Structure formats: C-alpha cells, structure tokens
Amino acid sequence: MFLKLLVVIYAATSLSALPASTAGGSAYKLPAHSITAKQSRLPLHQGASPVSGPSTSVAPRLSAGPKISLLGGLNKPGLKATDNSNLNLGAPPDTTGAIGPGYYIEMVNSIIAIYHRADLSFLKSSSFQTWLGKSPGTALCDPQIQWDSSSQRWLYVVLGCSFSLHYFLFGWSKSSDPTDFVNGWCKFSAPTPGELTDYPKLGHSGSYMIVGTNDFANQTTFDTAQIFWMATPAPGDSSCTQPAINSAGSKATPLRND
Structure with a gap:
C-alpha cells in the first residue's frame, strides 16, 4: 500500500553504421566473402499437395450472444473505499476476496465482510481491529484472503501498516464456517524486527500457507524481498496450535535474482 517497488533497468546498445565511403572517396563495398547464399533446408514435415481450382474465401464464424455472463444473474454491490475507516483514508481500498463452498469473503483495507455464496446476500462484517483483537487506533492494511480446500478453512494475512509495527x-x-469473528478464527502474529513487510501476497499449497513480502526499513530504504511459510492444520483441527514460522530472505542475506 505504502510503497511499491519498481526497478527499471535501462540497457543501451550502440550500433555502428557501415562507412559511406572509403578514404579515397569511392563508394564502400562489402567484401565478396561476406555475401553467402542461404543454404536450403528440408521441411520438417512433408506438406500436402496444393489443391488446384478457384480459391474460395470463408467468412469467420461468429458465435451469437454475449462473450461473458453472470452465474445465475448474480451481481451485487460489495465493499467500497468509503467503507474503510478514517485511519486508512479510504483509497485505494486494496480490495480482495475469495469464495468457498458456502460463503464469499471480501476485504478492503479496514473491513472484512461475509456474504452467502448462493445469492451474495450480505451476512455480516467487522473492522480488522475488532476481528483480530487490536486496539481501534492500530493501523492495519493490505489484506489477503483465500479458501484452502485441502485444510477446509479460510487463510488470511493482514499487514501491520506502520513503520512502528514490525509484524504481519x-x-x-477453525472450520469452513467463517462467520464467528470472535471465536471462530485462529489468530497469530509474525514478528519482522526493523522491517515493514509491505504488500504481502498470500498463496498456499496442500500443506502450507505462503506469504511473500517487500521489506522496507523506512519509506525510502528497500532491504529485500522475503518469503514466509507456515504449516496449515489438518481438516477438523480447531486447536489453534501456534505454527512454526519459516522464512527465506533478510537484510543480511537478501533474496537475489541472479
């Protein structure tokens, strides 16, 4: 949200033109040995013999009707920038969402909302601060949400959106039902000392949730990209056991693209 890293590398290649004339003023000519005939190549596949007779043009076949459609005619308004708290100024809302077997979850920078999958009717919403047990003045932003079919539950990540909050x-x-904001979620914190792990992106495999971040020491100092991964629980496990937080990349050992 705060800082988007864009590294653009310019490569300049100088081109040397052939001289227009020699020292004596006569036109420059390529040496004879530099001009060679192209060698013929055998085709990879033997082509069919051409068909004789008049050519006919075939008009492209266009399918009738719209190219896109709404499933079941569903089209409902969701969260918007003005639903954000004053703390996050409303824009950009950083909207994200995910759909599961019975629900659709949408997030903007301050709010989580849950809708029924069948008709997208609104069910309930909460501020991040209330949902995640933080004080009303805590700056939280850059949310991500996904449905994990392997563990049959919803996965999330939310950034501590301040250089004084070194965590995400x-x-x-706890189950496929996300509607109990107070008791229905397992909530953890990943410390990131000295770094704001900006723009976190969430992914998952059959056994892990994965978070990629851009680490900044301040508003102008980018240190490294970083990848975190945490094992997800088995289906039916609602114990909220603290997972090990694994990571690759740091200021001392930055991730590189060599």
Missing part, C-alpha cells in the same frame, strides 16, 4: 498478522478459520 496471519491465521485461519
């Missing part, structure tokens, strides 16, 4: 929040729902 992550966790999962």
Whole structure:
C-alpha cells in the first residue's frame, strides 16, 4: 500500500553504421566473402499437395450472444473505499476476496465482510481491529484472503501498516464456517524486527500457507524481498496450535535474482 517497488533497468546498445565511403572517396563495398547464399533446408514435415481450382474465401464464424455472463444473474454491490475507516483514508481500498463452498469473503483495507455464496446476500462484517483483537487506533492494511480446500478453512494475512509495527498478522478459520469473528478464527502474529513487510501476497499449497513480502526499513530504504511459510492444520483441527514460522530472505542475506 505504502510503497511499491519498481526497478527499471535501462540497457543501451550502440550500433555502428557501415562507412559511406572509403578514404579515397569511392563508394564502400562489402567484401565478396561476406555475401553467402542461404543454404536450403528440408521441411520438417512433408506438406500436402496444393489443391488446384478457384480459391474460395470463408467468412469467420461468429458465435451469437454475449462473450461473458453472470452465474445465475448474480451481481451485487460489495465493499467500497468509503467503507474503510478514517485511519486508512479510504483509497485505494486494496480490495480482495475469495469464495468457498458456502460463503464469499471480501476485504478492503479496514473491513472484512461475509456474504452467502448462493445469492451474495450480505451476512455480516467487522473492522480488522475488532476481528483480530487490536486496539481501534492500530493501523492495519493490505489484506489477503483465500479458501484452502485441502485444510477446509479460510487463510488470511493482514499487514501491520506502520513503520512502528514490525509484524504481519496471519491465521485461519477453525472450520469452513467463517462467520464467528470472535471465536471462530485462529489468530497469530509474525514478528519482522526493523522491517515493514509491505504488500504481502498470500498463496498456499496442500500443506502450507505462503506469504511473500517487500521489506522496507523506512519509506525510502528497500532491504529485500522475503518469503514466509507456515504449516496449515489438518481438516477438523480447531486447536489453534501456534505454527512454526519459516522464512527465506533478510537484510543480511537478501533474496537475489541472479
């Protein structure tokens, strides 16, 4: 949200033109040995013999009707920038969402909302601060949400959105039902000393949730990209056992693209 890293590398290649004339003023000519005939190549596949007779043009076949459609005619308004708290100024809302077997979850920078999957009717919403047990003045932003079919639960990550908050929040729902904001979620924190792990992106495999970040020491100093991974619980496990937080990349050993 705060800082988007864009590294653009310019490569300049100088081109040397052939001289227009020699020292004596006559036109420059390529040496004879530099001009060679192209060698013929055998085709990879033997082509079919051409068909004789008049050519006919075939008009492209266009399918009738719209190219896109709404499933079941569903089209409902969701969260918007003005739903954000004053703390996050409303824009950009950093909207994200995910759909599961029974629900659709949408997030903007301050709010989580849950809708029924069948008709997208609104069910309930909460501020991040209330949902995740933080004080009302805590700056939280850059949310991510995904449905994990392997563990049959919802996964999330939310950034501590200040250079004084060196952590991101992550966790999962205890079951496939995300509607109990107070008791229905396992909530954890990943400390990131000295770094704001900006723009976290969430992914998952069959056994892990994965978070990629851009680490900044301040508003102008980028240190490294970083990848975190945490094992997800088995289906039916609602114990909220603290997972080990693994990571690759740091200021001392930055991730490189060599």
